[in-house]
Amino acid sequence: MSLPANFDLKERVRAAVDIVDVIGQSLELRPKGRQFVALCPFHDDKKPSFTVNPARQTWKCWPCDKGGDVFSFIQQRDGVSFPEALRILAERAGIEMPSYGGKRTEPGSPDDKATLLAAMKFATQAFYDCLQNDQSAEAAAARKYLEDRQINDESRRRFQIGYAPNDFKWLLRKATAAGFKPEVIEAAGLALRKSDDRPPYDRFRGRVMFPICDLQDRPISAGGRILPSDDPQQSGGAKYINGPETLLFSKSNQLYGMNLARAAVSKSREVMVMEGYTDVIAARQFGIEPVVAVLGTALGEGHIRIIQRFADRVILVLDGDTAGKTRADEVLELFIRADVDLRVLTLPDGSDPADFLHQHGREAFEQLVAEAPDAIEHKLSTLLDGVDLLTDTHRATAALETMLGIVAKAPQQAGDLRIDQILLRLSRVFSTDKAALVGRLKQIRIEESKRRQYRNQAAARAKQAGKVPAAGKNPAAAKPPTAGRHGTPGRPSTPGRPSAPPSVAAFDPNQALLESSDPMHDDPMHAEQMPADLMPAAMHYEDFEAAPAAPRKPVWEAIEGIDRELFEILIEDPELAPMAIETFDIASLQTESARKIFAAYQELDLAGRALDVQSLLLTVEQEELRNMVVTMDERVQRRAGQLTVSPEQRYRDLQDRFQQRQWNVQRQRHQATLEAAAVSDDEATKLLQDLFEGEKVRKGLLNRPPAEPSKPPPSTPNAGDQAPTSSESA
Template identity: 30%
Template sequence: MIDPETVDRIYAAANIVDIVGDYVTLRRKGVNYVACCPFHNEKTPSFVVSPAKGLYKCFGCGKGGNAVTFLMEHESLTYPEALKMVAKRYGIEVHEKELSEEEVRRNDDRESMFALNGWAAEYFANYLHHEAEGMNVGMSYFRRTRGLTDATIRKFGLGFCPAKGDRMSQDALAAGYKREFLLSTGLSLVSERDGALYDRFRDRVIFPVHNISGRIVAFGGRTLRTDKAVAKYQNSPESEIYSKKRELYGLYFAKKAIQQLNFAILVEGYLDVISMHQAGIENVVSSSGTSLTTEQIRLLGRFTKNITVIYDGDPAGIHASLRGIDMILKEGMNVRVVLLPEPEDPDSFARAHTSDEVQEYIRANEQDFLAFKARLLLKDAEGDPIRKAALIGDMVQSIAQIPDAIQRSVFIKECARIMDIDEQILISEVARKRLTSSGDRETDEFLRRQTVQRQRETAQHEVEYVRHVEAGSSFEALEREIVKYLLKFGHCSFDFKEGREMVPCNVAEVIFGELSDDNITFRNPVYAKIMATYRAQWEQTGPGVEVPVRLFLNHVDPEVCNTAVDILTADDNYVASELWRRKEVHVESEAEMLAVGVPKAVTLYKSKVIDSLIKELNARLADDTLSDAGLEEVLRRLDGYNRVKVQIARKLQRLIL
């Protein structure tokens, strides 16, 4: 466990804009920053980062937290792992207390795999630069055959794995790395003959694969042999730290350029990316030779909504372009396509041209997907009605993937013009395709938006909300309401009318006093932790002193942090107040609202607790095995609770009046 002093230093150093900005493109809006949420697919930004408060909140999917919980959610890290990641970024030395066996095992497994991959990358690079075999075979290939400079080779960490079948594995074992992690990372394989380890990437040039934060999660190895029986590429298998469908090769090196230029170039292989970068075109990524996946598109979508696909000019490259276009469109991205002249690929084209020439070629030859398909396929369909109909169907299929109705309409018009077909027919076909492919999802989305709109239109003031709570809200809703008053207004005061006198009250004092008198604790463990954290600080400082929100936003329990963010960023009162002001209805001040809301919320909660206790005792009365003494005790307690219930009912009546 990391000691509290170090945790405080980490939180103090963490700049949430810098950390979140590594994963999404943030745009300043007033004192905050906005972006499309990295945790769900959206077109309109609803993800807000507040540098002043040190928190983020998505008003679409509801996720929220601080810099550390963002990394936990995004990178699937534990709390200590995320803290260490932030600490490493800001050069903070981490001191840990003894962890449990489970924590040690979980932390060590992932960190051991990352550490081994880091060692292996350095090992392969050193072998390439300093060993005779690496220099004669690997370096010769990179420099002479591929035209890469030493600077480019070092930038991407390229390397070479020895041809001797088990040399890397034996060197790793000798360096203290465990067999289990050599196997789990896929760096080593097991011989069926004798169970010995041998190198997966033996006699291959090596391409390390970095994740979005720069850690090495996998490797790709290319053979230089001409033997067709040997696979040209070997890639790391899926592991605890690597999922190929979620990684884009080169994104770590390209993300800043993508953000600056607001578009990404998508190519096919490792060397396509590397050669383009060397040519000065740095907003380039690759699907690493695998089929493009939805996860990869969404990952890219965090940095830009504009993708230009460049594939080889041969038929295989063309068909690869067609397969990926519909997937990109379906994610709401804008896609353009560039075909290179045969027999060029991005690697060879970048090596044969200057940076300006490559950029000019892209600008001059990129087409939207509709023009690309039409130009590509119309020649084959010319004079053949059946093939033309098939082409139209293919174009309709692509248009139907576009989630935005306005964009669909524009492309339908353009398709009707290009193909010389009635626009209404295309509209019907697109609608039919969308209905077939999406089922009720669009209806669900429409209803969801309508519900949100109705909620906004019928928003009520805080007092009305309390009346709704009174009508039969759950324990959890009441607990949340009390916690909300505590977090937002715990230090505030209000005048409460007791008989004919006005009694000055403090919000936190009223809440803790009322609940403590009856030994009431919250059922929801997260709300209970918030109450306990607040009370501990409140008892030190006394009433009227504001308890810092950082105690909750930086809480060791991520659930406390997330809940606090939800409550602190909720803006229900603003919407309601605006509605009532437009209707020229008096909107209560904060003090007026607290004078009604706080006592009533606490009293309602106590009423709920009493009702629950009475219900439990009534259930015991039905127990035939209850002894006479037990029966007498139950009746005595019931009598006491019923008297309290009458008192609470009278108090509620006064509050209502």
């Protein structure tokens, strides 16, 4: 086993940043003795329970049992992995991360991320200064627009709102004078050119500017809103424009205001997603903090990945217009697949959140949020609007099929209670047998799998023949018409079509569901009609049963008893660590958490590194384990000077207790073997002799045999190790 290759890098980064400075940028720290305290951002803290230890470069919150070093704080704050936290802090410290096989970038070039960040910071400040201080008529008009939108001075400062004058070279002149190359301004998305042989010009002109920041509060792009009085032809056309995709910015992976909302979202585990910059700003002015907005694109999987770092529930706040209702339908499938609790709030009278808040106030808005239906209920109410379930057979069946089609797109996991609950709700709404819904859901998945295989094989055949289907064309479209349910050539029948007018025939949901699951129904890829050479392999319903569940995050058991005593002694006196590494068998530790930390000591010892807490925290990359190390370190610091027994004496006593535990385990194992009568007489005699000798050693009648040096376990990747199950630990 050896230390991770980036140990030296981690050590350099840790030495280059001060934990008080890093945490102080996010929290309001105040001194308390030799430490600093703050309200914890990770739970609803009423009095400061978050402590920062500058001497140890660690932090701890006892009420929510979180803690660690500066890397742990970035992981918790930003919801990122250890490697990403390392990268964030390395960039902060100006330490270049090694590039493995990648092209080395030159500082000051358009490919250098640090240069682009500096350019964005410069531009953001320039736009802000222009709005605040410029005495021109157009800057005054921009300030008037914000006043009309009731955006106050505090919001202008908090969101760094600025103004870009209606000048093709305004920013380029300022940036080049400050030392930035025009190519850098272009690479940052702040300038563009009509062709390669033409000079660049400012992208944003005559617009109120809204900087877009990452989770480290760094401007990475911007959005611009044209002033109402300006001519769209002179200022770039659209009312709102966002910066393009750049090395810094991807609109599918950024949410406006997330840097400001992160702490509130982490506490409440809930976030409201709105549609515009001004909606977020208005909500913040009314004291509503867990609010973000999408950036000129539909809510997508990238956004959900960000949200899931901090929240379990999402309230999608939509304008009360037709477009808003359409967007609610678009994201429903996405949230079912992502297993996120989605609520949909459609505002009344076609108003947007900013207008509603200014007209009705915070209390009325929060009441609507509290009453917002979940996404399934919202979708059902849309599908069944004006539908009489007892008589309107066709629309009722179509609505049920639509809902099952959405559910079918969710990942299949064993014992998925979420899907089970949705099916139960559908069975109640449509008065349908749940078992029939389960069967129909399987059928839909089978049909979709057949279609997918048919398309893939048809595309492969076309490619082999040199005829690749055009984008968006379905290879199945060329199939001849198939017979309908009742044998009418070329006219597939519609599922659940009533044989009499709705006013006559009552809706039988179970019969309609049975008819809609007819394998001949609207399925040109039905197995009986599919060409033999395109027939997929034999398929069974069992193939579409729940797929294996996704790997769960490892659960690290708490370190208790003499295992914890051992580590606290080693933390108090690191000079005892080499002796412990030679004396104790790693297998004698009770939990995988303890074994993992002990293995880190072994790694450090083999590499000739210091065996102190700081080195231990750099070696252990699992967030939970670093919290355990800091917790034990805090316990040691709190009782400093209170114990009358030296660490050496406590270590010797602990050694005897460990030896006793190992003998007890060995004795139980021998006794179990003897009781099972699974050994020969000679082997039984040897086991009894070993037990007898062990008892004599335990009672001091014989000298203790020398302990074999413990050997480190085989090398495994440090990050992302999986904790074993309890049975494996045992």
